[in-house]
Amino acid sequence: MKKILSFILILTLLFTSGVSVIATDNPSSKEEVVYGLLNLDGSVNNLYVVNIFNEGTITDYGDYSNIRNMTTSKKINQKGEKITVDTKADKFYYQGTLEAKELPWDIAIRYFLDDKEISGTDLAGKSGKLKINMSVNQNTKINSNFFNNYALQISLSLDNKMSSDIKAHNATIAEAGGKKQISYTVLPGNSMDITVTADVQDFEMDAITVNGIKLSLGIDINPDEFTRQILELTDAIKDLDDGASKLLSGLNQLSSGMQTYVNGMKAFNEGIGQLPDSADMLNTGATGLRDGLSELTKQNNSLNEGALAIQQSTFDSVNVKLNQMGLGLPVLTAENYTEILSPIPDLAVIKEQLDGVVKFTQGLKGYTNGVEQLGKGASDLADGTSKFKSSSSEIASSSNELYNAGVELNKGIKDLHKGLATYREGTKKLKNGTSDMDSEINNQIDEVLGSISGSDDKVISFVSDKNTNVSAVQFVLKTDSITLPEVDNSIEQKSVELNFWEKLLDLFGLYK
Numbered sequence: 001m002k003k004i005l006s007f008i009l010i011l012t013l014l015f016t017s018g019v020s021v022i023a024t025d026n027p028s029s030k031e032e033v034v035y036g037l038l039n040l041d042g043s044v045n046n047l048y049v050v051n052i053f054n055e056g057t058i059t060d061y062g063d064y065s066n067i068r069n070m071t072t073s074k075k076i077n078q079k080g081e082k083i084t085v086d087t088k089a090d091k092f093y094y095q096g097t098l099e100a101k102e103l104p105w106d107i108a109i110r111y112f113l114d115d116k117e118i119s120g121t122d123l124a125g126k127s128g129k130l131k132i133n134m135s136v137n138q139n140t141k142i143n144s145n146f147f148n149n150y151a152l153q154i155s156l157s158l159d160n161k162m163s164s165d166i167k168a169h170n171a172t173i174a175e176a177g178g179k180k181q182i183s184y185t186v187l188p189g190n191s192m193d194i195t196v197t198a199d200v201q202d203f204e205m206d207a208i209t210v211n212g213i214k215l216s217l218g219i220d221i222n223p224d225e226f227t228r229q230i231l232e233l234t235d236a237i238k239d240l241d242d243g244a245s246k247l248l249s250g251l252n253q254l255s256s257g258m259q260t261y262v263n264g265m266k267a268f269n270e271g272i273g274q275l276p277d278s279a280d281m282l283n284t285g286a287t288g289l290r291d292g293l294s295e296l297t298k299q300n301n302s303l304n305e306g307a308l309a310i311q312q313s314t315f316d317s318v319n320v321k322l323n324q325m326g327l328g329l330p331v332l333t334a335e336n337y338t339e340i341l342s343p344i345p346d347l348a349v350i351k352e353q354l355d356g357v358v359k360f361t362q363g364l365k366g367y368t369n370g371v372e373q374l375g376k377g378a379s380d381l382a383d384g385t386s387k388f389k390s391s392s393s394e395i396a397s398s399s400n401e402l403y404n405a406g407v408e409l410n411k412g413i414k415d416l417h418k419g420l421a422t423y424r425e426g427t428k429k430l431k432n433g434t435s436d437m438d439s440e441i442n443n444q445i446d447e448v449l450g451s452i453s454g455s456d457d458k459v460i461s462f463v464s465d466k467n468t469n470v471s472a473v474q475f476v477l478k479t480d481s482i483t484l485p486e487v488d489n490s491i492e493q494k495s496v497e498l499n500f501w502e503k504l505l506d507l508f509g510l511y512k
Contacts, residue, residue, distance in 0.1 A: 040120025042107035064096035104146035212475030293375035300368035356423020363416025370409030377402035
């Protein structure tokens with residue numbers, strides 16, 4: 001019985017000990033605030049981490065050269081990278097000084113005075129034209145999760161009494177207590193080069209601060225509305241292309257018939273000189289030709305109005321779709337579209353489309369003018385045939401004018417054909433170029449949102465991979481200030497115990 005009880009006791013002790021070890025080894029839930037003291041050139045001087053826990057038995061990991069209890073006077077146990085402590089405080093804070101001095105970002109700051117590089121320390125009290133260059137790039141020695149998911153807020157302030165003509169491209173500049181507060185935002189996964197210039201007098205400057213937080217904007221955009229409108233546009237472009245194809249086919253027939261007509265007019269012009277004795281027959285033919293052209297001329301207004309309607313419909317369709325795309329362009333007309341679209345390469349296909357329809361309208365106008373001119377020639381011919389016997393030379397001249405008018409008309413139709421062919425080519429390219437626009441827009445939306453909204457990657461510890469229960473990590477970085485050294489006339493004061501917030505202020509040299 002004693003042996004059995006002893007065995008049970010041993011098992012109980014081993015079981016209890018095993019549970020305790022497992023519970024103690026599990027990292028506690030916490031938040032990390034990384035405080036970095038940077039030199040004036042942006043290099044790291046010291047890195048501190050304030051770890052924040054709820055009450056209870058705390059287990060944490062970190063490669064610290066020194067740790068400090070910021071909440072109570074209780075000693076914190078440190079064994080290698082493992083830190084343990086028991087606390088009854090609702091919120092428990094302890095500070096650790098990191099052995100490694102690496103941040104996820106390589107920060108470099110350079111100073112120039114009157115175009116000559118100068119150290120930040122030597123810059124204090126100087127006057128001249130100041131330029132500050134600051135670059136922020138990825139530090140590949142540190143887990144890329146921080147660079148790819150954390151946004152940086154960079155701030156520096158210049159005293160208005162010491163600085164003037166301040167210029168900072170792409171910065172937000174605000175007035176705050178007699179100082180210009182200059183702020184930059186670096187989105188996750190991005191590098192940045194910053195340049196600030198100013199005219200300075202007896203220069204001094206507060207610390208440059210850099211704050212980093214995990215960015216997760218949670219932007220949710222449904223691209224269906226965009227793609228629906230794009231699909232409507234591509235369908236309209238397809239219909240426009242089909243219409244242009246049919247119109248070009250009809251114009252091919254018209255061009256072929258007009259060439260036949262011109263060839264016939266040429267033969268007529270050559271033959272009329274041989275018919276001085278056939279005035280009556282010629283007069284009859286000329287009268288019929290005049291009447292026919294008169295009927296043809298009556299269609300001129302309808303043709304011109306139809307062409308203008310096609311042109312206006314094309315402009316209206318393009319304007320509607322551009323307006324739906326939200327580009328903010330003014331209404332396009334035949335008079336202003338070239339000036340508006342030429343500077344926008346992405347809309348070159350639309351410009352080619354509009355060029356084609358404008359050329360079509362202009363060409364058709366030339367055609368109707370030619371018909372009208374041809375009708376006048378036919379009328380002149382009919383009048384001349386009555387005087388053919390006495391004025392055969394005048395008849396020959398009128399015939400020549402009629403032929404020339406036919407040549408001009410044929411040339412106008414050919415120009416119209418070229419313009420419409422260009423227009424058809426443009427609509428075809430536009431149709432082919434926009435056939436998969438909806439999927440391209442979806443991809444572009446995803447790419448843009450991904451570049452500014454961060455990801456939903458799990459928060460990881462900056463201090464140690466063993467800390468697997470971290471809810472938040474924040475970076476608070478600051479450089480030294482650029483100030484003239486002060487003579488220390490203060491009387492040594494009796495040391496006092498600082499509270500938590502006073503310790504934080506003292507960490508950054510702000511507690512007095």
